Amino acid sequence: MNLANILxxxxxxxxxxxxxxxxxxHELGDLAEATYGIEAHAVVEALLxxxxxxxxxxxxxVALPHARLDGVDKVCGAFILLEKPVDFDAVDRQPVxxxxxxxxxxxxGVEHLKALALVSRTMRDKSICTKLRSNNDAATIHTILTEAQSVQAA
Structure with missing residues (x-):
């Protein structure tokens, strides 16, 4: 499993x-519906x-919201970079x-957990997070995320 297959x-x-x-x-729900055809309302409800x-x-x-939903045929992801952080009730009380x-x-079962572990490992890498925060182009962000794993595996 790699991020290019998920995102x-x-x-x-x-x-x-x-x-x-x-x-x-709601932004995540809209993104999931536009990209994967998953009903936005169902995504929002499941995430909340x-x-x-x-x-x-x-x-x-960093936040890693996740949910299991009817009508989803494989594990898939969405990524949002917020230019202005938002309070997320994070464990360290820092905005996300x-x-x-x-x-x-x-x-x-296992596929969801493997994907969550992969995303968690990737987002724990400080250098990746720094690169993500210094870019505001969605295509570049996607490349950073999907190439990060191949660099880590090498």
Whole structure:
């Protein structure tokens, strides 16, 4: 499994600002619907439901919201770079500006966990996060994310 199989170039967006965590979830829903055809409302509902179990803000300005949904045939992702960080109830109480969301089939088990581990490893790399934050072009961001893994594996 690699990020190029999970993250379509069209699923990367740079957003100037969102007013809240909930608004960010709506951005992710719109992105998932536009890219993968997953109903935006269902995405927002599933992400918020998952957040109610505990925040997915993992620290250092990174959030990894994720959800299992009906109507999803494979694990897929969406990435948003926020130009203005938003409060996300992160574990370190820092606002979030890098958001990598995962959407998985409801019955996905190991594949969902493997994807989450892969994304988590990638987003823990400080040099990758620095590169992401210094770019505001979606195509460049996609390249940074998808090439990061091949460099790590080498």
């Amino acid at each position: 379509e170039p069209e699923a990367v967006r740079v957003v100037a600002a969102v007013s809240s965590k909930k608004r960010l979830m 439901e998952r957040e109610s179990l505990g925040p997915t803000g993992v620290g250092h300005g 500006d890098l958001v990598f969301a995962l959407f998985a089939p409801r019955e996905a």
